[in-house]
Amino acid sequence: MRIALLGGTGSFGTALAVRLHAAGYDVVIGSRDAERARAAAAELGIDGAANEDAARAADLVVIATKADGAVETARSLRDAIGATPVLSVAAELFFSKDGVSPTTEATSIAQRIQDVVDAPVIAGLHSLAASNLGGVDAPDEDALICGDDPDAKGIVLELAGKLTTGRAVDAGPLASARALEGMTAVIVNVNKRYRAHAGLRVTGLH
Numbered sequence: 001m002r003i004a005l006l007g008g009t010g011s012f013g014t015a016l017a018v019r020l021h022a023a024g025y026d027v028v029i030g031s032r033d034a035e036r037a038r039a040a041a042a043e044l045g046i047d048g049a050a051n052e053d054a055a056r057a058a059d060l061v062v063i064a065t066k067a068d069g070a071v072e073t074a075r076s077l078r079d080a081i082g083a084t085p086v087l088s089v090a091a092e093l094f095f096s097k098d099g100v101s102p103t104t105e106a107t108s109i110a111q112r113i114q115d116v117v118d119a120p121v122i123a124g125l126h127s128l129a130a131s132n133l134g135g136v137d138a139p140d141e142d143a144l145i146c147g148d149d150p151d152a153k154g155i156v157l158e159l160a161g162k163l164t165t166g167r168a169v170d171a172g173p174l175a176s177a178r179a180l181e182g183m184t185a186v187i188v189n190v191n192k193r194y195r196a197h198a199g200l201r202v203t204g205l206h
């Protein structure tokens with residue numbers, strides 16, 4: 001399976017690329033600038049391409065751009081994405097002297113992406129910090145995934161199960177993305193308070 005990481009030149013996309021490549025996936029790093037993608041990818045021993053070319057050749061498109069560019073990236077690449085499933089990992093964060101807050105938008109980024117592409121959109125991995133994902137060992141935490149399309153969600157759950165030593169947890173429909181994206185702000189506040197690298201574990205599962 002070929003996975004395109006749009007905006008994969010960033011810290012999260014790079015960490016995800018390393019883990020997915022190690023898990024045996026065919027990964028391509030995307031960028032708005034093809035040369036930047038190729039340079040970042042070469043360091044990891046994988047392919048790099050312009051976001052559009054990466055999306056066209058993929059079996060799964062991960063939108064790993066800076067959060068405030070995610071919806072516009074999806075909108076501009078609608079044709080290139082076509083019917084290929086999309087994974088949104090984006091969470092908008094607002095920083096103030098009191099801490100970090102989630103977006104005040106009424107709908108999640110993932111739902112806004114779903115409004116501008118034809119493909120099924122899945123949301124997840126928000127609680128996996130790039131610093132944890134990119135460490136030597138797989139992070140000891142769960143990965144929460146939500147979405148409305150069972151086949152697309154199945155692909156992402158399988159992939160997510162290979163990223164951590166925890167579980168890939170099905171968190172329900174795409175409407176859950178609002179809460180999952182908001183959880184990122186909670187984790188950042190926890191990290192700040194405890195000088196930690198926190199992740200999530202869901203208890204009580206069979």
Ligand SMILES: NC(=O)c1ccc[n+]([C@@H]2O[C@H](COP(=O)([O-])OP(=O)(O)OC[C@H]3O[C@@H](n4cnc5c(N)ncnc54)[C@H](OP(=O)(O)O)[C@@H]3O)[C@@H](O)[C@H]2O)c1
Nearest residue numbers: 007009010011012031032064065066067069090091129130
């Ligand atoms: N960092 C984390 O720990 C973490 C954890 C979970 C989820 N996430 C999510 O993962 C995504 C990436 O996070 P990150 O920390 O790697 O972000 P980042 O470094 O700020 O940005 C990633 C890439 O996005 C591209 N980009 C920047 N502005 C853009 C725009 N306006 N439109 C399109 N592309 C743009 C850039 O690539 P080019 O210039 O090469 O195109 C950049 O390298 C975010 O949505 C974030 O919410 C991050």
